[in-house]
Amino acid sequence: MPSSDFPLFRFGIIADPQYAAIAPNVAMDRYYANSLAKLAEAIEVFNGEELSFVMTLGDLIDGIWESFDDILPVYEKLRHENLFLLGNHDFAVPVERLALVSARVGMPSPYYAFSHHGWRFVVLNGSEVSTSAPPEGHPHRELAAERLAALAATGAINAHRWNASLSDEQFAWLAAQLEAAEAAGGRVIVMNHYPVYPPNEHDMWDRERIVGRLSGHDNAVAYFCGHNHAGNYGRTGGCHFVNFKGMVDTEKENAFALVEVFEDRLEIRGFGREECRTLAL
Secondary structure: OOHHHOOOEEEEEEOOOOEOOOOOEHHHOEOHHHHHHHHHHHHHHHHOOOOOEEEEEOOOEOOOOOHHHHHHHHHOOOOOOEEEEOOHHHHOOOHHHHHHHHHHOOOOOOOEEEEEOOEEEEEOOOOOEOOOOOOOOOHHHHHHHHHHHHHHHOOOOOOOOOOOEOOHHHHHHHHHHHHHHHHOOOOEEEEOOOOOOOOOOOOOOOHHHHHHHHHOOOOEEEEEEOOOOOOEEEEEOOEEEEEOOOOOEOOOOOEEEEEEEOOOEEEEEEEEOOOOEEEEO
16 A cells, blocks of 8 residues: 555644633624533544644633633643644733733743654744734834734735734744755644735735745645634645634534645545645645
8 A cells, every 4th residue: 555545644733712701702603611612522532543743723712811721721631742822812811911821821932843754833923013912012012003004004904903913033933944944855834823825804914925935935835824713725836725713613513623644745634614625735
């Protein structure tokens, strides 16, 4: 049997649990408290599989700091490596807590990279330059206001306060990660909370430069994100852009995924509302 029939490795994906012990927003179809049971269901499925890790693509909570005390113990039941990145709702906490969010969920730093089987995973902090995540008085808050105003002046569809952008420093780090992986002959999957393609109202403010950088590297094969709870998909150049659906949406239907990595493709096995996809490499 050819080796392409066996994945090199597999991992789990969760997007936007956005848990809070509050009443649902029926108009938006968001059932915040129900995410604990949905997450427990996803972890039960993941624990029945051989996975290298599970990544949550941001918006673990809905802005109430004490929600971490309820949802993080659910993750403790996961038998695989548990990884996080942060979204805008994770930073909707009291301002005095903003600098503590990354450490609260055990992240090594606000953005980071790691490798599996020669593949590099680049994990971005999409909220770095935003109107909500930087601590009060931080230069990134002022820069965010300037970027948002400039984008709004152009009539851009993604000129919203709930979106954000990378600092120039983090963007340079992303470029260096791509170049280092390319020099080593390794493929890259970028993970972020916010989408960048195809054009959508939920995209990063600096989507064009991010897409441009990824398009300039043949080894950048996929970009995984959340934030737009409806989900989305696009491809430009050799890079697949997959926006996973939000777990918090709907009263009872779940949404999470398993990703199988092959030499010639990525196989996404969706559960609940999440779609199954084959991404040719």
